[in-house]
Amino acid sequence: MMNMHKNTKIVLLLAVLVAGNMLLWTSNTMARKNDAFEQIGLLTALRRELVVSHVEEPDQDKMLRAAVEGMISSLGDPYTTYLFPEDMKQFDKHVGGSFSGIGAEVIIDETLKRVKIVSPLEESPAWKSGVLAGDIIYEIDGEDTEGLSIRDAVDRLTGPVGTDVTILVRRKTGEKETITITRAVINIQTVKGFSRDKDHHWDFMLDDINKVGYIRLTQFNKNSGPDMRAALEELKTQGAKAVILDLRFDPGGLLPTAIEVADMFLPGGKKIVSVKGRVVPEATEYSTDAGTVFDGEVIVLANESSASASEIVTGALHDNHRGKFVGTRTFGKGSVQQVRPLASGEGALKITNAYYYLPNGEKIHRVKDAETWGVNPDPGFYVAMQPKQITDMIKIRREGDVLNDENGAEKRKNITPDWIRDNLKDIQLAAGLQAAIGKINTGDWPKVGTDGSDDVRNAILMENLIRTRELLQERMMDIEKQIKKIEAGEPIEDDMSADAKAVKDTPDDANSEVKELAPAE
The missing domain is CATH 1.20.5 (Single alpha-helices involved in coiled-coils or other helix-helix interfaces)
Structure with missing residues (x-):
């Protein structure tokens, strides 16, 4: 009881x-x-x-848009946007690949509140016209972009095939340039070799003597996987001992394609990428034995314009010690977006609901004040290119296939790192080839760059100084407007822009922020 x-x-x-x-x-x-x-x-x-x-x-419609955009902008996430019903039609066209435009990924710069180029797609109208990653667009067809939403920016940049759009950009150097771009259908071959043969097919063998192949992937779409596999199979039949995988200026694309490409270089059972969010349970993708295509040496080239899917592949190969990564720290775009139609039928929300994580557990995505993001090369393989060097290299690449002539075969046999540096102005590709040759001939990876600590510190300092200069230039533009008003006898007020006011918050000593962010010595 x-x-x-x-x-x-x-x-x-x-x-x-x-x-x-x-x-x-x-x-x-x-x-x-x-x-x-x-x-x-x-x-x-x-x-x-x-x-x-x-x-x-x-205007009640305008009020609604402003309220919605203000609520979303408070997140500080340029990739989360609301798609109004009329925007959904344009979005569906973009997803379906039937749109025409300049061919560049754009975001809104959080500080300047202007349109920023993440990266132009190779062979796109933007690429051919000289648009560079990091360019800030100040005007589109003569209209100021300050305060422009990403939706309005895309609307202005896209348009019918054959029409022109003129943009005023400010380079990282501070110089301004007006560029006219003719819109075209964005349908690009993403897998490319080093040169074309006499039949205009891509030749993927860079160095016939040492048997080093070269594959450039410009973005990750549904055709990239099969085309990459075909290129690797072709190199295998030619006896390739190493492959340079060039992911520089690759803005990313489809996650399944990134997993497929990484799988081609990894043995089975290796972690490729994890996805998780606040309300999204963790999911991890692994390589398979069936997916492996090439087991020779691999050198990945990536830079500050390599984003999203290209960072996933770079990180998967780097963290699994599959070859070497030569270049600079990647962009840091590692967020997952999902499009959710609203129950009311009033458009849809494109929302960031998760982040990508590297095999080592680090988050790819760069958030404000973050000290780490993206993927970093190993010490000894950090090879940076200055803006002028990048411009020269891209100009040569854009001019066409420099080896596509009657003596192409003989020239190809004599290709060396020095030849690439002198003729192609591409010090990163030269370093990649140097690393491949050293590994093939000695069994060890030779150091072809720096450890990156000083370069990272200088890059952060440069970024801070450039941003300060941009803000000061914004203020100068405001002052010029005020002067013109006074000269015209118009009433004036202190209409200093919010961006210019931000100059006041810039540290007097830019080194103070560098000391906080730079790696410990």
């Missing part, structure tokens, strides 16, 4: 605890709902007062 009473007490106690937890959960849920209702009530009341009482009749 004593045990029965004891058990009854335990059951009652458990019931009380469960009921208490249920009550607490219900209370918390109701509190959250009440908070949400209060916030919605505030917006509704504010809108009502503005619509009824403002001296000028408001």
Whole structure:
């Protein structure tokens, strides 16, 4: 009987605890709902007062857009956007590949509030016209881009095939340049070799003597996987001992294609990438034995314009010690977006709901004030290129296949790292070939660059100084506007832009931020 009473007490106690937890959960849920209702009530009341009482009749559609865009912009995430119903039609065209434009990935620079080029796609109109990664677009067809939403920017840059769009860009050097681009259908072959043969087919063998192949991947689309496999199979039949995989200026693309490409170089059972978010459970992708195509030496070339899918492949090969990564730290675009149509039918939300993580557990995505992001080369393989060097290299590449002539075969046999440096102005490719030759001939990887610590510190310092200069230039533009108003006899006010005001918050000593972010010595 004593045990029965004891058990009854335990059951009652458990019931009380469960009921208490249920009550607490219900209370918390109701509190959250009440908070949400209060916030919605505030917006509704504010809108009502503005619509009824403002001296000028408001554009209610414009108010709604501004409210939505303001709410999303508070996240500080340029990749999360709301697609209004009319935007969905354009979005569907882009996904389906039936749109035309300049061929460049763009975001909104958080500090300058202007359109920024992440990277132009190779062979795209933007690429051929000289647009560079990191360019800030100040004007589109003569209209200022300050405060422009990403949706409006894309609308202005895209358009019918054959039409022109003129942009005013500011380079990383601070110089401005006006560029006219003729829009075209963006349908690009993504897998390329070093030169074309007499039949205009890509030749993927870079160095016939040492048997070093070269494959350049410009983006990851549904055709990239099969084309990459075919290129590797061709190199295998030619006896390739090493392959240079060039992912520089690759803005990314499809995740399944990135996994497929990484799998081609990895033995089975290796971690390629993990995806997880606040409400998204972790999922990890692994390589398979069936997916392996090439087991020779691998050298990956990547730089600050290598983003998203290209960072996944670079990180997968780097972290699994599959070859060497030559170049500079990658861009740091490692977020996952999902398009969710709203139940009301009023458009859709393209929302970042997860991040990509490298096999070593580090997050690829760069967030504000982060000290680490992307993928870094190993010490001894950090090879940076200055803006002028990049411009010269791209110009030569853009001019065409420099070896595509009657003596192409003989020239190819004599290709050396020095020849590449002198003729192609590509010190990263030269370093990659030097690393491959050293590994093939000695069995060890020779150092072909620096350890990167000083370069990273200098890069951060340069970034800070460039940003400070841009903000000061913004202020100078505001001052010029004020002067013109005074000269014209117009009333003036202190309309210093928010971006220019940010100059006040810039550290007097740019080195102070470098000391915080630079690797410990």
